Amino acid sequence: MQTSPDKSALRRTAARARAEISDKQSVSEQIIDRLIASPPYQQAQTVLWYLDVRHEVRTTWYVQQQLTGALPPALGRRTRKRLAIPYCVDDDLQVFRLDSMDQLQPGAYGILEPKPELRNDPKTQLPVDQFDLIITPGVAFDPQGGRIGHGKGYYDRLLARKGQQTLAIALAFHCQVLDQVPMSAHDVPMDYLVTEDSWMMC
Template sequence: MTAEPVADSSARKQQIREQAHANRNAQENKDDLSRQIVARCMAMPEYQNAKTVLFYIDVRSEVRTRNDLTNALAGGKKIIVPYCVEGELELFHLENNDELAIGMYKILEPKDELRSVAAKKVDVKEIDLIIVPGVAFDRRGGRTGHGKGYYDKLLEHARPDTPLVALAFECQMFDEIPMQDHDVYMDKVVTEKAVYDGLGRR
């Protein structure tokens, strides 16, 4: 597979993002479908076998994970949530939902006063499973986010054996996401209809 020229790839990705956002915003029954998707993810061996799991917290019309955080916290795993600081994702060990508050852009994040607690800080190499959000995906595990590269930077430092599992509504699936050489493929993409086996980082 040869990568597309960067300019063509960027333009195509932007078209796909716009279409995916429209599809996702129009998606009905987001809560019900999200519960199905998260339940499917949590039943997978990749989740069952992981001791430490990075769980994104949904924003806007993403697959909703916040409704399942309580179950995740009660499941005996170490649950990590990301938050953004100056264009980088920091990782926080979440022990109960009371540690979260509405932050900038109306995003649910760890409370400011807890972020400097040393015991709450986590290195990405400690994580056994990364649950990844995204705007659009294909069935090979190709992904595009918002174009800011937060997750790309984080995933560069993840352990090679850590599965990357994306959650998406079926309406976010496209025939092909243009990928550059540095882009990362997901190991699995989980929707309300299927679990797609991606190329991963091999």
């Protein structure tokens, strides 16, 4: 897949800015709090979360606490959901319904993924088109819903399978939001963009 120089340059710029954030956990907590206080999240019943890697907005702590019921009242109010995570098989993302962090193990690059013996259990499988929300990572975004990922197209292929009612919600640090990012025909725009200081309908 040919990548435009402009998109590559924007990806590098946003990735550098994101990597330089020193207090990612505290800023991530602000982003998560803004997300879960929103009407779309409050009304959702089935949510596909990503588990953060490297410099992404931190989500694993929230998913873990949601599963164990250990959230403080301010973060736990009205947020009990069916949770799932994506994991990579060949060149595509599959979905796994998550009930416990004990179902996971480190995979490639240290990314948490379902234990192989659990992946074919019908109880752990949910169709992508039945989710209310897909919480989406990325490297750069714009207020119009544009998104730049890591260039492999994993999330674009996943989002192409979502239902009409499913909302794609991006989590980002403010420094990742640019005026405009280039979009290709296969790119799937975000419905909402959440940062530490804003909630944007795209």
